[in-house]
Amino acid sequence: MTDMYFTEEHNLFRESLKDFLQKEVVPHIDKWEETGQIERFIWKKFGDMGFFGIAYPEEYGGMNLDFFYTVILLEELQKINSGGFAAAIWAHAYLAMTHLNAEGDTRIKSEYLAPSIAGDKIGCLCITEPFGGSDVAGMRTTAVKEGDHYIINGSKTFITNGVYSDYLVVAAKTAPELGGKGMSIFLLDRDMPGINATKLDKLGWRASDTGEISFDNVKVPAENLMGEENAGFGYIMQHFASERLIMGINAHARAEYAIEYALGYMKERTAFGVTIDKFQALRHKLAERTAEVEMSKAFNYTVAHRLGNGEYVVKEATMSKLTATKIADEVIYDCLQMLGGYGYMEEYPLARMLRDSRLGPIGGGTSEILREIIAKMVIDKKTYKPKTEEISKK
Template identity: 40%
Template sequence: MAKDYFFNEEHDMFRESVRRFVQKEITPRIDEWEEKGCYDRAIFNRLGELDLLGLKYPEEYGGANADIKTSIVFWEELSRCGGLGFVMSVMVQTDMATPSLAHAGSHELKQKFLTGAIRGEKLFSIGITEPDYGSDAASIKTRAVAEGDFYRVNGAKMFITNGTQADVINCVVRTGGPGSKGVSLLLIETDTPGFSVGRKLNKMGNHSSDTAELIFEDCMVPRENLVGEENKGFYALMGGLEMERLSGAALSYMGATLAMEESIRYATERTQFGKPLMSFQVLNHMIADMATEIEAGKRLAYHAASMYDAGQRCNKEVSMAKYYCSELAKRVCDRAVQIHGGYGYMREFLVERLYRDVRLYSIGGGTSEIQKNVILAEMGLRV
């Protein structure tokens, strides 16, 4: 395979080390995790031991201070385990729940929580979505009322990845009036009295990670657990969206890549009418379409990552990558199931799992419709 000059030699060496780790310690366990509906908590400790949970974070807190391209390499190789739900759980830890803490949290808060997250000692969730609100973070109802040195928190969160196992919830709460100016971020430890897991949710796909409803009933949370300033949490949260969406793009095009590779393998081994499936032009054209779409999505993501590393504004490019890649993943996985025929509908074939898993990625991390709104706004057009 030709070298991709987007990456340098250090990236290539890192890729090989992650690939070996994934093949040895993660891929053999994915089927088990899919069956039981969750990964083993200890794998996060192992990821922390290998310095894989803080790639982009400062060395002061145990991170590697690496560029975003390094994170892209990590997601590409971790996704090859075939359990995209597990990959999503890791992504929540590194690119959804902790960026706002890293960017807006106090030094003391980062020492207490970010260091533990990077080591894999503290498992994080991000608490945004509520039973009545999804992408509209500015409209959340979970309320945190200041009482002396504490906040009294009441409310509920829905569809929370890592929810049944998390040690800490980076929770979007309302501390002020309506709208985005009344929103704060509060780190809520799950051993706090009044916190409970309402229920573990039964999902269509991504079974190697857990998803839950969370309940907060008179949870008394120290005011020192506030991330950034009171009533400015919405802006701290928005500041980490670029990396979250870039990671989501990578997860999407890698799901599509695995589906294409499985299709090529199946079509090479399977015969129909006395000939390998790969000898039929219509099937070859389907695979050519897959490869072209994947490459286009990948290049969008790489371009956005380069802009991010260069310190350039890249909201539009990141949203383009997230939108395009999440949609192409659905198209590619659908074609993969079609190529496999009846076998593509069977649980023992990877393409069946991928088909279910990737359906989430045009919803989670900001829907495709939200990404289109961002793109239009960045173009100066009204939405």
């Protein structure tokens, strides 16, 4: 199956990335998990290796490679057992930077996207609010135009890289009376007066800094509006397909890693005179879980192929996140069980992986919300169109 999507160049990239992660990242993971802060040097090393520029234009320092290079980056990040580190990296590269590239003008791309690709600037995307996680259209943060500036007030929460990032991509209502149709996207520098961030204490993803951010009369230059005023909701929806697929890919990769680890353990652990991989109850459970992961991965690769070809795969990406994150949680739960008491010990990887995986069905749209979105498409025959198509019809 992999030969359908991965060339020899892809495979060489994967091996190079694996080597980099083992040498440069893994030795520091436990420290970052404990402190909740990823040291800046590793961001620069990622930039120097070109990993942040995989999907971005060459004129800003990127490599403009096909989507399966991104798939490889996501998969390998899940196999070093730190969901928090992985989240910090992909939230920068595929949430914040996606908006810079899609809606930023030439100045913004030169001053923010290029340094982001180089690893000199770190970004975060600020959409979710304390009063309505999945209700994007109901956000309360406002941006009021005053002369050549906007004044932003409000708050965001559960923001990955929300404390230590250098810039923030922020969604705010510029015309609250229009509801979701009155939303815009802004670029804010971390040091702008009125921005305050508080680090949140989480169950998992402990290496990443997740923040609650308040905006108190933050004065933002009008030139930091990204894209059209009041078109922000469409921009956000446009990028949800890739975000959900990313989380689906993350899920099948960590589930695959959990199975690999559990099988390795079972081949060495003995009970009643034989290794436990000989017990039928355990063998059949792992066989079933492996089948589920393989099916999830095959589906995700198909959707990734279509996304890479420019298709708007919002339905399929939503299905990917819904099903893959559920499968990953169940797989990791069962793999931890295979280790018995050792699975519950922090020195073994499954305990951390279980905590980290639990965020999958919550972040980026809860499973409950995703089921309703899918129901609207499947039962009510609702269609979603890309923002570019909407603009072309105006």
